[in-house]
Amino acid sequence: MNALHDRDRRVERLLRQWLKTPRRTAPAACLDAETIAAWVDGGLSGDALAMARSHAGDCARCQALLGALARTESSVAQPAPAPRRWLWWALPLTAGATAVALWVAVPADRGAPATPPPAAQEQAADVGTPAPASLDTPPPAAARPREKEERVTDAQKAPPDRDLARTDGSRKDARLETDRLAAAQEAAGRITPVSRDRAAAQSREAPAAPPETALEAGNRANARSAAPLAATTSTAAIVVVSPDPSVRWRLLGPLVEHSTNGGSTWAAVLSGAPAELTAGSAPSTTICWVVGRGGGVLRSTDGRSFSRVPFPEMIDLSAVRATDARTASVTAADGRVFSTTDGGATWH
């Protein structure tokens, strides 16, 4: 069993290398952007959906397009339809009377009240409307995609993502629970490609999700985006807060940003990390450990410059807990925990 497990891990290593090699595009015409968008938003069904999946399974270009689209998903915060009306109302138009007349003219069956309540303007601000005078300015940092703050990434609180090598009998209970959860959700019809109606309903009201299991909490810690499709996952940016709340780091895929003013402004300190970063731990204002997929471990001892820490295996890492620049514990996606007390020179 161990030999097979070891071979499976080696196959995984091969797969990563093989599938990243540039390959040819499938001979059939590639999917266009409109079809891809429809697929992602649940607008394809039946034969069209089957054909799209079949083509993309063989087409490097379409796979790259899907990957690129997935990377942009976390960057867009979709405001709920109701707040959009308040945004419209909140625009300081010079022709304010025109705006009022237009607002009143909205048909009653759309459910829009004549006068927006004061709270709506706060909600509009929360969504991050840029000032009309500077439409090219990105929304303020506070309105960036929702962020999950982690003061310390606790391996025990963030169970590893369900991943591939879990044949260990000690994980059987977790797998059974996951399967039961998946089966229950499938039966409840929550795992089919989300229709627009359901997505819209989810954006308007909090979904009645079942109590979150520890596995779901772990998956949320690893999820990259907060699409309206998956009620159990959250947005992508991971914030790692030091003991001083004003000093923090933000992980956005392979990018790391640093803030010394509590997140009001951010400065990129690392770009192009080898793989997506999944968790971090900052035991002080200058020491920060981050981990990611494919055995990626990075550490900073001055808060700004990161260097790669050798790690023995190319496996997805899902959590890290550091106590200082030399001592840290890293949890892999398959549940194994690796610890170092010499800054990563050796792991056990």
Added chain:
Amino acid sequence: MPIDPHLIERLYRSTGRRWRVPIRRFTEALEASASRAFAGQLPKPKEVERYLTALHLEDLALACACIDGNEDAWEYFVHEQRPLLYRAADALDPTGGARDLADSLYAELFGFREGTAERGSLFRYFHGRSSLTTWLRAVLAQRHVDRLRSQRRVEPLPDEESPAAIPAPQPAIDVDRNRYQGLIQQALGQAIAGLPPRDRLRLACYYSQEMTLAETGRLLGEHEASSSRHLARTRSVIRAEVERRLRNEHGLTDPEIARCFECVTEDVGPLDLGRLIDAGPERKESALDRSR
């Protein structure tokens, strides 16, 4: 594709009027969308109605209004979508290299064709099957990917003395190791090619595009836990198929097969692009024979 006028009227009343879109324009947009979705088919009226009512009609109406040059619609679109487009561009390239794509996309949406009543806007390719935001992201992603792929094709090899030069192959210290690496790569390619398309797509999403399990699951219409299970199953299938091919087609013994897998370390060896499997002909082979 003809559509019931009453249905059009009902849909127009709920969405088309907001931007003062002429009903003729709105009808054309609905017909174009339905024609694209039902190309080559004869759908029943109920199917057409179900399809049209599920469209992102507000976004479709907004697109129609923008095509017509409605200033209010443009103001709304710029206010809502332009920041999102820039953030998407930054997500594609954190160094800001994709912003020019966002700018040119924006310009094409506006349409700069002169001398015609209708702007040559990119909006005419939006059919409401997705949200406008998702469509814009997809168009931006497509241009980004195509630009990267074209740059890859034309990028010249570095000079031999340049630090970026590909080093000359090291003399083979272990001939068997090189052979084993080649055999296992070949068997791997054949094993992958024999998988069902859905499994290949799942592998590509997770390993090649480095999507999370959640993103992979959404694309395939399955829960992320299911994606994880399927990936584990597929990997085992690939491993078994690789072993079978090494044994049956290359005559390796069990110890030699074990040696093949041991050769897979950090360095999986040089990948010969010429041996990459062409997906079309290879897939015409029979599916994996798991009964052997």
